Amino acid sequence: MSDYKATLNLPQTDFPMKANLAQREPERLKAWAEMDLYGQMRQAAQGNRPLSCMTALPTPMVSSTSGMPSTRY
DSSP: OOOOGGGOOOOOOSSOSOOOHHHHHHHHHHHHHHHTHHHHHHHHTTTSOOOOOOOSOOOOOBOSTTOOBOSOO
């Protein structure tokens, strides 16, 4: 296996390039729980209409006896 680390042009920074997400996620979740972030979001959205999101386009309706979808909209 070749060592490609020497061939990469990475920036020199004072902080680590690795995010350590597996270690930092529990800390972040704990901080959010202490701040009651979800409760604050719920309270801020109180009285607003529910958010709905369409994830797919409507399919064309069958308008002929052959069973083929219509190409006219």
